[in-house]
Amino acid sequence: MDARLGGEMYIPQLSVDCVIFGFHDHQLKVLLLKPRKYDFWTLPGGLVAQTEGVDEAAQRVLRERTSLTDIYLEQFRVFGDAGRATIDTMKKFLENNDLDVADFSWLLKRYVSVGYYALVDFSVIKPVTDRFSEMYEWCDVRQLPEMGFDHREIAEKALETLQLMLDHKLVGFNLLSETFTMNELQSLYETILNTPFRRNNFQRKMLNLGILERVEKLYTGAANKAPYLYKFKAGPASGN
């Protein structure tokens, strides 16, 4: 959203919401925004302009609301049962941002939202909030705070999709730094899928995929054998 909000510029009653996943401290985190003067959190979301595709809209909205660019977003579901709660919330949102409700009656209708998710390197991403949000926070996707609209459901559904995709695509590597240890990779898989793996078998499986490149050793200063660092081998099949 921006200051030029108007009934002509955007497709009415259609929004996009982004679930940005990051991995830190053995937790799968989601990037949340805190709207001004509210006591709940929301996903970065916004409207779809008339002149752009829905995928483009998701990119732009994420950029405008968090300053994140070049994030690979994957559409995963449409949420279309948002009830009256959404309308009341939106009305208060306008008031809280000193916008005249009369000018934006077209905003006060039931919304259909297209959900997108992305996987980012937590250690690199530095979001910057826009004027509608007073702060951002990375929250454990399994312990979300009070969420506005139906954003809790959207985040949970995004997690389900991520779990499904982790088997097929090799999507998980985007959540790690450039280089990582086998332990970090295992911890990531365990966190996302919420199941433990055997250290030896996990290592074999990952190495047999033929997509990891061993680069160097990581000397942590701990009293034990130093683990290798790996990186995702840039091959013909990128797997995203």
Add this chain to the structure above:
Amino acid sequence: MDARLGGEMYIPQLSVDCVIFGFHDHQLKVLLLKPRKYDFWTLPGGLVAQTEGVDEAAQRVLRERTSLTDIYLEQFRVFGDAGRATIDTMKKFLENNDLDVADFSWLLKRYVSVGYYALVDFSVIKPVTDRFSEMYEWCDVRQLPEMGFDHREIAEKALETLQLMLDHKLVGFNLLSETFTMNELQSLYETILNTPFRRNNFQRKMLNLGILERVEKLYTGAANKAPYLYKFKAGPASGN
């Protein structure tokens, strides 16, 4: 769509389109409608009412346009890049149906469509077209005729999704009659996934799933051993 079309009743610029799969004669078929006075085909689609959820809308639209009821529809993707072609097509559609373009200018905008797919028993389903369509037809999804809007892309994407889902969920059984032979089941899998399977190994795999119940023998009158008939065992995990 119905005769009460009006800018207030529906969410503007948002539609649903249904890809109805049926299995017949070793082909995976899709139910297509032929709009009056056009030389292309379309998927059964329509608008989302203000008062209903998107999933509900898909159910209703399918019912209104084909008279099919109680079909389990699965949302699979949003198509939001429909270009100007859609607008021109829509204008002609209004003219061809004796509707005044001036009254429906709100329809002449870029559309975002939510795609749904369903699997039905070809031998049972008997569609009836509405007043916008002059006929329906079951077409091989791999040899679609000239399609309007971006409906070819929607149907192809639906097939991709179905192929992905066939591994996870046991979704395929909806495409067969109540009882079926192992051969029919194998043919269905081969058609959807477009790969041949070994008769013996396929049978073993399916039986080991523990979800098939052997009911009786099918005497075809052919000069060979009669195959068993199976049915989908209604268990705690239904597969849908």
Add this chain to the structure above:
DNA sequence: TATTATTGTCTCACATTAAGACAATAATAT
């Protein structure tokens, strides 16, 4: 009664996976 096309099942080789075992290593303690 022999023939034929198909079906249901078995077997063997091979690949994949689960689980345990053990040597290698980098620090610390003695």
Add this chain to the structure above:
DNA sequence: ATATTATTGTCTTAATGTGAGACAATAATA
């Protein structure tokens, strides 16, 4: 120096799953 310790990389064995061929059983026809 040497032993100790926690962790890592890899190997081994058994169990399980899969690909491919073989064969008996069956229901009609010749």
